[in-house]
Amino acid sequence: MALIVQKFGGTSVGSVERIKNVASQAIAEHKKGNQVIVTVSAMSGETNRLVALTEGVAGYMQKREYDVVVSAGEQVSIGLLSMAIKSMGTPAKSYLGWQVRFLTDSSFTKARIRNVESERIQKDLDAGHIVVVAGFQGIDSEGNITTLGRGGSDTSAVALAAALKADRCDIFTDVDGVYTTDPRIVSKATRLEQISYDEMLEMASLGSKVLQTRSVELAKKYSVPVRVLSSMEEGGGTLLTKESKEMEHVMVSGLAHNKDEAKITIQGVPDTPGIVATIFGALADANVNVDMILQNVSARGETDVTFTVPSSDYKEAMDVLIGPMNQVKAKSIKGNPDIAKVSAIGVGMRSHSGVAQRMFKALADEGINIQMISTSEIKVSVVIDQKYTELALRVLHDAFELDKDIGDRVYS
């Protein structure tokens, strides 16, 4: 007998019919002799409806009350799902975040889970119940309702799996697994049978929207085997797991891309200590996250500083920088929102050289200019002109032979 956590998103519980379908899938797992916990989001559209109401009554964001309102969405879906399961003949019981105590910090709208109580759920599981738990929500130490941020139900599911030492956490989504790259762009993209936590973390933080980054961090921390699979069609999905020896034979597991960044260059910055700190200090004060940073070698006592920021913060960043620019007597500022970041990811890079070179050559062969480069142990990212994004992904997919079986790849 295994303990399985299943997670279904808003689309999967978006109607009475679909809720019944989720109930069937939970019951099917239960009939195999397994203990089953199901975590669900709000019915699709519901969170947006509630958010719109909050915008209607209030002139500004009120985070504590916002969490009270939006967490009502999951409350409805867990009750309905439990009813559906029970109507089909299997005992079921629903719990809200505060009832099974998803204890979080008090950062309303983006709280982080500190602890999950398992006792009450385990008791129900042992009594033969399917336990249905609201995703996305928790309770702080003062007894206030908190929510975990968009996509937080993934994290709820993984946290439950960790707390109850589940044998597997199945995340049902609208895709049937994690792909070598976005299959809507590269038709040859193939589904990965498995991927390491670290690779998935890079994928998530570099633009893949399959899983919330924090859910992957949590899965890694507690070694929770997570499977990403489709709620609509049968299939083995993709298993997130610790690195295996086998994985190290693969130089590159997948490609990610992100069009939601903008590039800013400050030219003619006097090359004296403390200048760069002034610039980035101003951005930090304005809560603008800086991603890649590149500083040219100094020439004639001057240097250029280039960095990327989220597109949504681009205008604010340009405004915020006027002051410090004058202060440090920089010559000019240039912004470019039409960039894309394309990344190759793979734990195998650690023991293989040549990934970066292969990547640069493939892009150069197509005349795609590389504007910035950033590397880590398991990824190489390049910033290019946004209009080449799709072309770059297709070229790199071929260059790393990602459409071939691992054994058939010849370049490494």
Added chain:
Amino acid sequence: MALIVQKFGGTSVGSVERIKNVASQAIAEHKKGNQVIVTVSAMSGETNRLVALTEGVAGYMQKREYDVVVSAGEQVSIGLLSMAIKSMGTPAKSYLGWQVRFLTDSSFTKARIRNVESERIQKDLDAGHIVVVAGFQGIDSEGNITTLGRGGSDTSAVALAAALKADRCDIFTDVDGVYTTDPRIVSKATRLEQISYDEMLEMASLGSKVLQTRSVELAKKYSVPVRVLSSMEEGGGTLLTKESKEMEHVMVSGLAHNKDEAKITIQGVPDTPGIVATIFGALADANVNVDMILQNVSARGETDVTFTVPSSDYKEAMDVLIGPMNQVKAKSIKGNPDIAKVSAIGVGMRSHSGVAQRMFKALADEGINIQMISTSEIKVSVVIDQKYTELALRVLHDAFELDKDIGDRVYS
């Protein structure tokens, strides 16, 4: 400085505009220097929408999960109202039933309040907050969500007022107070300045839908001054209070009517001990509430038993009675769903005779036949043919001179 509990129903918070209007009313009371607690129901239509969803997914009623789903409605309205109040510049904080611990029994869908914690609310009030509390819901000793039944928000408000020793509990409704009788039927009906708890209890249980009966019981038990008033227009409303000396001068305070009962007569019942117990035992087993009971004097060792049941239970009652009827060898059973109960209510009856006679004469003068009579210390109820309901109310309103000022009534 007084402590005021305000309660607004679903219509009053039915849209973003109306929520802002409620916020203004709460703030107006707060600006007078009072501490203010606001209890609200779900936005109108919301509870019905949620109930429809539960009916869609489940083949039968599942009370625990039903309460989880429907209580989400108030969760949305308290969050929105708090936001609206805060947006208008007054600090506000919302609480769900479980957060301020409306401890109830575990009778899902119709739970009864056992205790309300006041500490947390009092702290917020003392800090200058308007505190917004979800009506209709509580938590049982196991930590499950419970609801108090339709209209339960009235009871929530009165329970809060009792627990916090409020100076007044203002129930805002779509009528501007309690009337001598239904003003849609009797145009001369007048608003009562005040009414005693006992009279209001009779009014509520005899068909007046202004307040949930349990809220009045609770108000009486803890001597909470309750005011019923309109959420749409200014006005003093009606004050529920302990009996005053003045009230005893009034024979009849108001008239109530109820068309939701049916009459059943079992004829030719052998007049031996235990027979009636058999009949009513069968109804009790089927959870059919019996209201008025009338047993004729025995003749030839036989008797007739007549009683009333709620219209909704009428068919079931007739079915259930077949068995015991044969068992006790009764001769026949006759049912009549087309009846109405009309009641005159007043604490003054205790010290005045002649109310019943005046009532019977007024009805007889119009040729309205009385089918059953039941009396208590403060009410006289008669069952009549349903088609005469409105006529009876108008005739009795005149007979007791309810349109006149108390001092001007000459009949007593």
